[in-house]
Structures are given as structure tokens and as C-alpha cells.
Amino acid sequence: MFKKMLAAFGVGSPSVDTVLSTTAVQPGGFIEGNVNITGGDSEFMIEQVVLSLATRVEVEGGDYEGHGGIELGHVVAAQHFRVGPGERQSIPFRMPVPWEAPITEVYGQHLRGMVMGVRTELVVAKGRDKGDVDPVAITPLPVQQGVLDGFAANGFRFKHADVEQGYLHGVQQNLPIFQEIEFWPPPQHGGKINEVELTFVANPYGVEVVLEFDKRGGMFSSGHDAYSRFSIRHDQAAGTDWAAVVDGWVREATSRYYSHLPADYGHGQGGYGHGGYGHGGYDHGHHGHGRGRQGVGMGAVVAAGAAGVVGGIVAGEVFEEVFEGDDEGGDFDF
Incomplete structure (x- = not known):
């Protein structure tokens, strides 16, 4: 007031x-x-x-x-x-x-x-x-709340949130902005993941969930980002074990098998797949953080011009x- x-x-x-x-x-x-x-x-x-x-x-x-x-x-x-x-x-x-x-x-x-x-x-x-x-x-909408609860149940700790200017590749947006909710990983994933960035893009029918996993590098390899995207209908919010769903997403992103898949893997429409909902895709290229980052993966960001x-x-x-x-x-x- x-x-x-x-x-x-x-x-x-x-x-x-x-x-x-x-x-x-x-x-x-x-x-x-x-x-x-x-x-x-x-x-x-x-x-x-x-x-x-x-x-x-x-x-x-x-x-x-x-x-x-x-x-x-x-x-x-x-x-x-x-x-x-x-x-x-x-x-x-x-x-x-x-x-x-x-x-x-x-x-x-x-x-x-x-x-x-x-x-x-x-x-x-x-x-x-x-x-x-x-x-x-x-x-949050019920689906968004469920996903947030799922991350909390798996031990992820909230770090920070902000709104960035730009568009997410492959995701239909009406606004030229997107929110990033950042998490610290739990101890069991601390050796594989630096942090997780979560983005929701909602519409009248459901929610697009975009995840970016900042993966740690090993002694003989550099770290990289893994992207995934899932489509969830609003009516899927109730009765879902969100802790298990999020656990499946994280395991997919950190598994050695998926780290060698091509960037266009999983772009087809799916259902209750291995650990997740909707259609998910992974991009294993290297992307910087900031407005200039671009890539071919499902989570890559296309910068929005001022106009x-x-x-x-x-x-x-x-x-x-x-x-x-x-x-x-x-x-x-x-």
C-alpha cells in the first residue's frame, strides 16, 4: 500500500x-x-x-x-x-x-x-x-510445488533465485524472461554436481521443467553442463511421488551412460519414462553462464534483443x- x-x-x-x-x-x-x-x-x-x-x-x-x-x-x-x-x-x-x-x-x-x-x-x-x-x-502452482518438494526431499538446499532476460531453446515462451532457481547438491551428489538450476515455464495446460546440472570434472576430465526438459500436465500434480521423480531426473543426469549420449537424445515425446515425465533431452556441450551462452541442447539459452x-x-x-x-x-x- x-x-x-x-x-x-x-x-x-x-x-x-x-x-x-x-x-x-x-x-x-x-x-x-x-x-x-x-x-x-x-x-x-x-x-x-x-x-x-x-x-x-x-x-x-x-x-x-x-x-x-x-x-x-x-x-x-x-x-x-x-x-x-x-x-x-x-x-x-x-x-x-x-x-x-x-x-x-x-x-x-x-x-x-x-x-x-x-x-x-x-x-x-x-x-x-x-x-x-x-x-x-x-x-507455486501444484506441479511447481511438487517439483520443489521433490528436490527438498532429496536433500537439495536452496541457494539463490533470479530472473534473466532471454529465451529457452525449444520451449514456447510468451515472456522474454525466465527464472532460475539454484540449489546446492546433497552430500551423495556433491562429488558429481556443483549445483542445479531449475526453470519453470508454465501455461494453461501444464508446466515445462528445465534443469541444468553443473557437473563436476574429474582429475583427467573437465566439468560440463547437462540439460534436460520435461513436460508435466497440471493434473499430474496430485498423487505423484515427487521425491522419486526428482531422484530419477538427478540419477539420469549424473549417470555415466547418459554422459556419452548424443545431444539430441530423447527429443521424442514420452510418458512416464525412466525417472521422469514428458520428453527430456540432454545436451553435453560446454556453455558459459551469462547472457551470451548458446547451444543446441534442449536447455540452451537464446539471448533476447532489447527490441x-x-x-x-x-x-x-x-x-x-x-x-x-x-x-x-x-x-x-x-
Whole structure:
């Protein structure tokens, strides 16, 4: 919630108080609330009231590397109306949350590294007043929660999460971003895996699960990354032994047999295969970490150009000022 005098209007301007009735929502759901406006000393004309869902994203290009903000979607709650002196108006809004929205909260605990909020923007004749950002939590879908629980049950520990700009090869995306949830491996896999990066790409029918295993090298061999992808329907969430499913995924990625398979292995459609769901593929090439990485595997990333960013990259300070220090919390415990 925020209450702010509209700087674009000058002295004696209206004040705005945005109240979210939805503070936690799953991908594909809706955020609801009210924008409460109280008139100032004189009558004002407001062209639009715009609510945007935005998150912080890793931005890399050329020599630049840092954080920016990206809009995931927006709604126009009202437009072309006047606010009289001292008049109070309450404008309700209902904003859809994209299926591909990154997760920011699990079991009521914030994922370190994630930032998400609803920004209120008023458009007036003199310009725009972007206002502040109200934090909102995106919680996992049942399939996503099951996979997270499966990693926890196998001893994986949460390390960090962030949102990166780009597209995943072979995965249909509507947003030019993807989330990476990073895990430390348990002792039984510590000699084979440095870390695991998990990405969810959800849609109305199910969830694409993309895994990147950063595999350790031996005395006479270098380490490399192994990628796999699985398609899981929403109705498969209940009644599934997620600990066993995740264990199967990890064993496949770390097995000596799979380390020698060609990169296009397993691209065909499958069912409840050896340890996993849907169609999985492994890529055993070498890929660097960062925006420049590319490859032929199912998990390879194709960098997105600035022109392809939905809503554009906005100033990172929009988030730094409002959410300063939010990603400095302790380790997340499933």
C-alpha cells in the first residue's frame, strides 16, 4: 500500500492510496485491489490509471551488467475522469498474472533474490506519475510445488533465485524472461554436481521443467553442463511421488551412460519414462553462464534483443528504492 502526493500535478495535488486485496497469487491467477484517490485543492483531470506487474531482471549487454525492471503485464483501471477538490474516488482493478510469472514465495517464505510488485501509474496532461511499487508474492502452482518438494526431499538446499532476460531453446515462451532457481547438491551428489538450476515455464495446460546440472570434472576430465526438459500436465500434480521423480531426473543426469549420449537424445515425446515425465533431452556441450551462452541442447539459452522485451527494460532504481535489501535475507528452507 502506498499514499503519495502526485508530483506531476504540483502543490495541492490529489493523493493516491493503492490497496491490494490480493497479496499472494499463483501464476495464471488475478491480482485485485483498489486505487483510492483523494482530490487536492482544485479540480484535476486524469487521463489514465495504469496498474503494472513488474519484476527485477538480470540485464547483460556488451560491457554492461546489472539489474533492471521489466513489466510482465498491465491493465488500465480507469481513464478520462476528473477529481474535484477533496473528492474521494475508489477505482477497483483486476489484473491477470501471466502463467510464466516467476515464483517469489514458497510456504510463506520469500525466495532470496526475487523482487515482484504492482506499480501504480497515473497519466496526466503534464506527463506521468509512476508512483511507488506495492510488493506482491507469486506462489507455486501444484506441479511447481511438487517439483520443489521433490528436490527438498532429496536433500537439495536452496541457494539463490533470479530472473534473466532471454529465451529457452525449444520451449514456447510468451515472456522474454525466465527464472532460475539454484540449489546446492546433497552430500551423495556433491562429488558429481556443483549445483542445479531449475526453470519453470508454465501455461494453461501444464508446466515445462528445465534443469541444468553443473557437473563436476574429474582429475583427467573437465566439468560440463547437462540439460534436460520435461513436460508435466497440471493434473499430474496430485498423487505423484515427487521425491522419486526428482531422484530419477538427478540419477539420469549424473549417470555415466547418459554422459556419452548424443545431444539430441530423447527429443521424442514420452510418458512416464525412466525417472521422469514428458520428453527430456540432454545436451553435453560446454556453455558459459551469462547472457551470451548458446547451444543446441534442449536447455540452451537464446539471448533476447532489447527490441524483444515486452514492456521494455525500465530503470532499475524503480525497484532498488522500494525493495532495497529484500534479497539479503537468510537461506530459504523448504
